[in-house]
Amino acid sequence: MIQFVNVTKSYDSNIAIRAVNLNIEKGEMVFITGPSGAGKTTLLRLIYRAEHPDEGQIIVAGWDVGKLKDRSIPYLRRNIGLVFQDYRLLQEKTVYDNIALTLRILKVGEGDIKTRVSNILKLVGIRHKSDSLPKDLSGGEQQRAVIARALVGDPTVLLADEPTGNLDPDTAMGILKLFKDINTRGTTVLIATHNRDLFAETGKRVIYLRDGEIEREALG
Ligand SMILES: Nc1ncnc2c1ncn2[C@@H]1O[C@H](COP(=O)(O)OP(=O)(O)OP(=O)(O)O)[C@@H](O)[C@H]1O
Ligand SMILES: [Mg+2]
Numbered sequence: 001m002i003q004f005v006n007v008t009k010s011y012d013s014n015i016a017i018r019a020v021n022l023n024i025e026k027g028e029m030v031f032i033t034g035p036s037g038a039g040k041t042t043l044l045r046l047i048y049r050a051e052h053p054d055e056g057q058i059i060v061a062g063w064d065v066g067k068l069k070d071r072s073i074p075y076l077r078r079n080i081g082l083v084f085q086d087y088r089l090l091q092e093k094t095v096y097d098n099i100a101l102t103l104r105i106l107k108v109g110e111g112d113i114k115t116r117v118s119n120i121l122k123l124v125g126i127r128h129k130s131d132s133l134p135k136d137l138s139g140g141e142q143q144r145a146v147i148a149r150a151l152v153g154d155p156t157v158l159l160a161d162e163p164t165g166n167l168d169p170d171t172a173m174g175i176l177k178l179f180k181d182i183n184t185r186g187t188t189v190l191i192a193t194h195n196r197d198l199f200a201e202t203g204k205r206v207i208y209l210r211d212g213e214i215e216r217e218a219l220g
Helices: 040-047 070-077 095-105 110-124 139-151 169-184
Strands: 002-011 014-024 029-033 055-060 080-083 157-161 188-192 205-210 213-219
Touching: 002 040, 014 040, 014 055, 014 213, 029 040, 029 169, 040 055, 040 157, 040 188, 080 139, 095 110, 095 139, 110 139, 110 169, 139 157, 139 169, 157 169, 169 188
Parallel strands: 029 188, 029 205, 080 157, 157 188
Antiparallel strands: 002 014, 002 055, 205 213
């Protein structure tokens, strides 16, 4: 589903990802961890072509990401759901409208949108918050809404960058359970996190990055 072959990415003189080789199969749930500056966010950004690799090849859902023309990027991104801190809910729109937006852009009919948004809100456990504004949700509920938005387009891959960063430990575990459920339904899930508690005892693959290199791999 996601393959990196000898991928290098630098910012000016700073090498963020160094000759990384990685293979993630369809349906896997994988954690990326490592110290601040190790390259976790950069690795995720390379997958959805927010960054372009300097060297090497990246294949995602059959797309050769490094070779994609700009006009093809939206087609790649339809396969990918994003849970990133700098990609917040629109504050003036309800939870429902925040999630429906993705489908409206794809010109899905309103009837269909209603069913899909309702199903996805049920899956993430906040259907009763459908008409609320983001500011009236708790941190955990907001994160559930962000996850619903990422999932509503039915992506094959879900990328999450520090998805529990601002949450208390119990709420974080609730979000982890949700990611596991999503993964069980067949979505490939990739989570970048500092938080060891998130992957401890999951039995899932954990990739340790340091200075842009894969230092080691283990099971959580
Ligand atoms: N836009 C940018 N311009 C210049 N350097 C950058 C940029 N983005 C990241 N870097 C550098 O690339 C390296 C990897 O950064 P990255 O954000 O991928 O690390 P990270 O593992 O996600 O860190 P954190 O845990 O703090 O989020 C760091 O040295 C960082 O300073
Ligand atoms: Mg980061």
